[in-house]
Amino acid sequence: MIPAIEVEQMHKRYGALRVLAGIDLKVEPGEFFALLGPNGAGKTTLINIIAGLTRATSGRARVMGYDVVSRYRQARRMLGVVPQELVFDPFFTVRETLVLQSGYYGLKNNGSWIEEIIHHLDLADKADTNMRALSGGMKRRVLVAQALVHKPPVIVLDEPTAGVDVELRQGLWRFIKQLNREGHTIVLTTHYLEEAEALCSRVAMMKQGNVVALDSIRNLVGSVSGCSVRLRLSPDTLPPALQPLMSSREEGCYILTLAEYSQLEQVMAALRKAALHVLEMQVLQPDLEEVFIRIMGTHKIRKPETLSV
């Protein structure tokens, strides 16, 4: 099967600054895929290269098998991109914007699909309003609509929910999940790890221009052994034997980090010995956020080699 997105040995440098340091990545058709990483990790640069907005220093990228440079026309027809910035053309209304965007892809008689997107994204009331007069959330919806106007099999969303209110965020995800069910490949970047965890089947974590983890969420979460324990005690003191395990204290609770589940016995024994009442106790499974923090914290990156000319 032809991968929806395939990136091979992608490098990008701006002068001496290395933004991408040899990315290899494959996204299969129908996947719901997340690119995670701190600001400056290179996520947007990678997306921009796939979209043809940025030229790679070396390496190749293909969308549905089409090279994004040598066969850019086909590649771009396969790809819909929702950019991170809230950009719009102040000269036009919502409907004009969508009709024009559709025309750029060479599509005629696309009116019924445009009306369908307008309806799905709750833009019907604003369809003939000038872009300038829309709220930020509405502009975001138009950006999504513009990315979908040519029915691309692969949809890339760069931080689609940044600065978007809860209601819109949920509506947006419902719609995108539906698109995914209908067979569209979805790639997103997000800072909200719980979103990625709830929606995506696979994630790539990027750091300083490298992919440092690439796996299904289940495997990534499974790779973190141990758990956290949340305790509320009476009296409110932690026995000295347990002090080394304490990772934080919040709202009158102690949070202990255990390397293995079997350490629970030790904890219970220490509490019994100190004759403390346990008012509340929760065992917390590691989640994607925990995986993220561990990987970002521990992964050693080769120092960028100095450029020699």
Next chain:
Amino acid sequence: MTGFLTLLYKELLRFWKVGFQTVFAPMVSTLLYLLIFSHVLEEHVQAYPGVAYTVFLVPGLVMMAMLQNAFANSSSSLIQSKITGNLIFILLSPLSYREIFFAYVTASVVRGLAVGLGVYLVTLTFFDVPLSSFPWVLMFALMGSALLGAIGVIAGIWAEKFDQLAAFQNFVILPLTFLSGVFYTIPSLPPFWQGLSHLNPFFYMIDGFRYGFFRASDISPYVSLGIVATCFVAVSWLTLQMLKRGYKIRH
């Protein structure tokens, strides 16, 4: 083809939606030039025998208005799209660099012709300006607007800020148009300035365009047309190379 036509339509719609500012305002300012210069100089200047100065002035001013507006159209559209970020919608699309080039240049030509025609029609209500060869007039109008439309694409791509574009307009386009013989004939100048004027491609556009009205010119219209066409080909080639490489727009 549809992609190109859509971008062209969008560019036309863009200036038409603000037509008061993009078509009507330049018409008014050109007519003001005509009013003032003809009042001041009518008595003192005789460019061609038997042609009143005001009548002589009309084709030059019409051409100047066309050139400036053709330049303004592509350059301001591009810089606005770059600065507001909405150029991304064109860059994400499968439009080729040739389609982008021809759409911007054609829209510039249309705006140039709209302003030029408007100015000419208004002056006709006051003065009798003969149009003796429509093909020459049309040829130079198209060539000149297209050349300036292409230069506008270069300026719009090159400039990163509005003041850089304004600098390009004020230090390159404006001197070239004002020193091209809009207000005078070149033989009336001292030899040094005559020689300098012959290096100015805008001079050939004005001179050739004027030939279409009076059947009189400083230079053979064939030579002028050749020079203007050569400039257009050279500038277009440069513009296409910039667009192809994504100079300043695909980083």
